[in-house]
Amino acid sequence: MKGFGAVLFKEFVHIRRDRLTIFFTFAVPALQLTIFGYAIDVTIQNIPTVVYDLDGRQESRRFVEAMVNTDTFQVVERVQDHESFRRALNSGRVKVGVLIPADYSERLLRQEQVQVQVLIDGSDSQVATTALNTVNLLGTLMSINRARATGEALQVAPARDPSGEAALPIEVRARLLYNPDLQSAYFFVPGLVAIILQLVLLFLTSFSIVRERELGTLEQLFVTPVSRSALLFGKLIPYALMAFGELLLVLTLMVAVFGVPIHGSLVLLMVLATLFIITALGLGLLISTLATTQLEAIQFAFMIMLPSVLLSGFMFPRAEMPLPIYLISFALPVTYFIEILRGVILRAADLRDLIPHVIGLLTCCAIIIALSLTRFRKQLG
């Protein structure tokens, strides 16, 4: 470890003098977490809706009211002719159009089936799916209520509850665990912690080495008897410490700003986070052995970051990915770390629950470190 102290000290001096590094490590991630944490909200509510009510009597108004009461729809326009109805949808002002026929109330009264037409803009599949499910469920519920009322009148019921009231034969009692209010922050913010940590580590470590390569100072160091391990540890340890500080900062923000409590063991979380930090440092080192300029380093870092954001299960559920892409997600260390973060933070998972992910992360770590260490030599060319 000849020269370790010298390299370590020098690296800290660089960091202290370079305000941008400190800004990049602490201020930017804090901002990113706050912005993304608020922006990524997948609960779909208040879909703009147009209503063309040809009936206009109490029954049809009740239907529209029921729709609004789901919170999924918000009536933003009421129109009186077909042309305006079409325009509202075509222009994109509304995503859903409800057309109630003129004989709605009469047919219901005569106990005939009646059709309500609901047109849904399918361009955004998530919004469309939510609208479709909600409106279908609404139709079923309203139909069941009518059927039950009819049954009551005839003194027949498919089933009765303990107090003797007519009820549905099967009652499904679903209970939401871990995130009872279905807040998307619970799901996204822990994942975001992993993504931000990897982003900053990749850039800091690869830049700190590639910058020296660009300036020729690395070549100058190669000509000295400084040992390879002293060079590596001296350069990487300061960034590992910074990353750890950053982890504490974003976890604090997660708890304080987004109100996501950490249910599991903080110690376990820190130990596994350290493993992830080492893995990400290894990735940064690997980039620095491949890139000769900082521009190349940026490109390599993005090559890793893009799949990390899209395929790791951070945004989209991995189980629904096509097989080849699903397999790629196993090669990303951040996949395992996101599972670990969500497990410990939301579900109070312990080491036993997390064993598959810990093994996955350990394997990635071992491969990446071995690869980058064999590639990083005190040699040119």
Added chain:
Amino acid sequence: MNGAVIAANGLTRRFGDLVAVNDVSFDVQRANIFGLLGPNGSGKSTIIRMLCGVLTPSEGTASVLGIDVRDDPEAVKQRIGYMSQQFSLYRDLTVRENLQFYARIYGLDPPRQRERQAAVVELTGIGDYVDRFAGNLSGGWKQRLALACALIHEPEVLFLDEPTAGIDPVARRDLWDLLFDLSHRGVTMLVTTHYMDEAERCTHVGYIYLSRLIAVGKPDQLKSVPDVTPAGTRRVEVRCAEPTEALARARNLPAVRDATLFGDTLHVLLDAQLEPDELLKRIAEGDTSATVRPVAPTLEDVFVILSRAQVAALEARS
């Protein structure tokens, strides 16, 4: 082992299909200043990098201070200093911090660190600038700082890759004075350069052309190589009023082997049977102030002639 401080033997380095250094052999004795000359991309830096142990030779062997650079590069590194082509110190560190950093990298103990820092600051005269950031120094002072850092561990051998590129003539002369000073203290040096006047100051020079070492020796020895002034020819300097026109005329004469402008004079290599006065008559007709006198070849003449011979030999082979 012949007691040489630097010994290269058949040194070759390939990068893919490109042969950057081709079968280069030379020795440098203690306290000599060996100048390596050659055009850009001829392989000078690659030779230095191999001798410093940061680039593995494809073929051949090299030893520095008796240690094979392939077997134990780290042992070599402890005893050599290296100054690279581009300024490669930390710009955001002060002069003092850069010196401290290298003193610690070489593992000097604290009293020795202080002693050596004082010594190199004194030697390079950089004392007034110790608290400046290295990035804010002028070109000449940057080179002095680089030299100071390279000397911090009192190396026995110093490799300098174009140490004077891009610095002003005064700084250049000062730097050479420093190198002579070091040579007197027993430091062996290998310097690459473009400048012919710097080559003249070296104790020994080697000329690299198209990846090969085509000439090596003391400057005076090289000037008396038979190829440079072949038997039956003589080398003269012509001073006349219109040297450019005289050059054009001289090149048309069959007896003239070579003619080049040299400042406001003309250097001509001509067949011995053509008398110098006769030459003057033919190229500077009517110019009564024109004079001619015999001259010794310069190192530039030597290198130009040897380069041409090398090209001719290569063409003949293919």
